[in-house]
Structure formats: structure tokens, C-alpha cells
Amino acid sequence: MSKIKNCISLMVVVLLAAVGTVATTAYGAQYPSRTIHIIVPWKAGGGTDSIARGLAASMRKLVHVPVIVTNISGSSGAVGTLDFLKRRADGYTLYFNGDADLDAMLYFNKNMPVKLHEFSYIGGVYSTPVWVLSNAKRGYHSLSDLLKAGKKGRITVGVAGLHGMHAVVADEMRGVKNLHMQIIPYTGGATLKVALLGNKVNAGVIWSPVLLPAVKSGKINVLAAGAYLDKISYPAVRNEKTLKQYGIPLRVSVTRGIYVKKGTPKAVVAKLRKIVKAAATSSRFKKFGEKFGFSPVWMTGSAFKKENKEYLSDIGSILHKYPLQQ
Secondary structure, three states: OHHHHHHHHHHHHHHHHHHHHHHHHHHHHHOOOOOEEEEEOOOOOOHHHHHHHHHHHHHHHHHOOOEEEEEOOOHHHHHHHHHHHOOOOOOOEEEEEEHHHHHHHHHHOOOOOOOHHHEEEEEEEEEEEEEEEEEHHHOOOOHHHHHHHHHHOOEEEEEOOOOOHHHHHHHHHHHHHOOOEEEEEOOOHHHHHHHHHOOOOOEEEEEOOOOHHHHHHOOEEEEEEOOOOOOOOOHHHOOOOEOHHHOOOOOOEEEEEEEEEOOOOHHHHHHHHHHHHHHHOOHHHHHHHHHHOOOOOOEEHHHHHHHHHHHHHHHHHHHHHOOOOO
16 A cells, blocks of 8 residues: 555656646746846946846847846945845846956955855856046056056045955055055946046046047046957057056956846746847847947856856955955
8 A cells, every 4th residue: 555655656746847847848938928127236327237238128129028127236236136136036037247246246245145156147248358547637648657646646546336346456556556545436337437537536447348438539548457458349449558567467357247046947047048149149239339349248158157156266366365455
């Protein structure tokens, strides 16, 4: 009798598993059937927000449902990240951020209840280095000019958040070169842009190609970059020197991409990867990217996950060797 009961129990388990698989597959086949929301943990108007909106426009053409970007900013991305992780893992709420920004937020907020393993990685779509900018009225034409000014007297350098890679770059500049520098944290790239255009700080550290139109018009000067700018769409700045060439031992870039919450059905994740890849490689998004400053990329979910994990480790290595001064 017990053998019969065990056999029946096993059959029930197998049947339920089969039903669950069919239901998940059907759910994936129907996806998406309603509005997709993309959470950007920064204010509207910054680089990450602009790229997210460019990608969303390309996605709309493919899925035929609304794709809406929602900005939830605060605490260097922490507020929007926590909000995202409270949402259902159903593929209808996506998270768009840079791997360097997410990793810096996690590194500097170790008590925050967020870990990389809580995300599933759809793919990266846009990679750019950091750059150091200054209002042309300041008269700096290279990082050497800013460094000289910081040796002679006090200078101010704006960053897009107190705890982020921009702040790390500024602090390493200050420490390695022994500058008289005050770091001014803003609430994201959008507000730092305003400060640079308004000549409120001597210089600013921000992700390229933010403020490229102002660079083209001569209002903003590029002083240095975190990596080579050879792939930027504006030839005049392709030969700008890197931080390393100025004696600051950092190579800093970011890849923005799409994440979903861990636990999202596998069929939905697979479908979403196809959608985002098609959007990222579309002619529409390519036109946006080239106008914004760089051609888009497509980084697979596994490669994007690997880069996220490596970046988190790299931040620790950088700060172990060059501890923050602030």
C-alpha cells in the first residue's frame, strides 16, 4: 500500500512540475502584453537617463506596448535601486543603470540590503569612459592646467554623487597629485551639468559623452578621460590624454544596461534578452548613440554579469591601494 502511495505522490509531483513548466512557457510566449516600466535611479537629464530613453524608444517599436522610463533618484542611486527590488519579478519592471554606478553604490553602502546576486542580467548596451570637464571661461585646456591650479591654491571639482566612481576619480586626483581640492557632490549628472555650464566649479568628473554639445560649441573643455576616446563621434577630442597619461593610475569606464529582479521567469528573461538585443542593435538606437556621442554596444547577459562582478572587485582594489581622502 505504501508503495502505491509513494507512486501516486511521485506522479503528482511530476504532473505539477509539468503544469508549472507549461504555465511559465505560456507566460513567456505572451510576454509582453502590457506596459513595461524602466526604473532609472537618477534624475532626468543625465547621461544614464538619456541612454535609457533612447533604448526605450527602440524597444517600443519592437514590443508594441508602452515602455516608460521612470526616474527615482536619491542617495547615489540607492533609492531607485531599493524601489526596484520591491517590485514583482515578472519582467514588467526593469532596472537601467551603469555597472560602475551600481557597484560603487553597493561598495560604499555595505549595510544596504542589496547584493549583486539579487539581479538577473539582461545585457549591456552602452559603454563610455569617464571624463574631466571644465567651463571654457576657466581657461584650462588640459588636466595639467587644473593640476597646476590645484597646486597653487584651492580648487573645486564637482562629482555626480558623494559615493560613486566620479568621487573616486576626483579623490584619487587629489591624493595622487597632492592638490588643494574640495570635492563638491551633486545629486547626479543632470545637476552637475548645470553646475559646469554655470561655471560653478573649477572642473567636474562625469561620464562621457555628457555635455558633448557644449564641448562642440566651445563652452566646455575636455581636460582628460578615464580611457581612450578613440571611438567618440567627435574627432576633435579623440586624442585627449587619459588619466594614466597624467600620472593618475586609474582606468575608469561604465557600461549601462538592463537588469531584472532575480526570480523573473526564465522564459521571460530569454524573451527580454532577445528584445533588448534587437533594440540595442537597431538602426534607431545606433542613430541615437552616434548623435549622443558613441555607437551602442551589445554585451550579453553573462558578459554583463561578469563585468559587474569584476568592477566591484576592482573598486575594492583601487581603494585598498589608494584610500579615499574625503
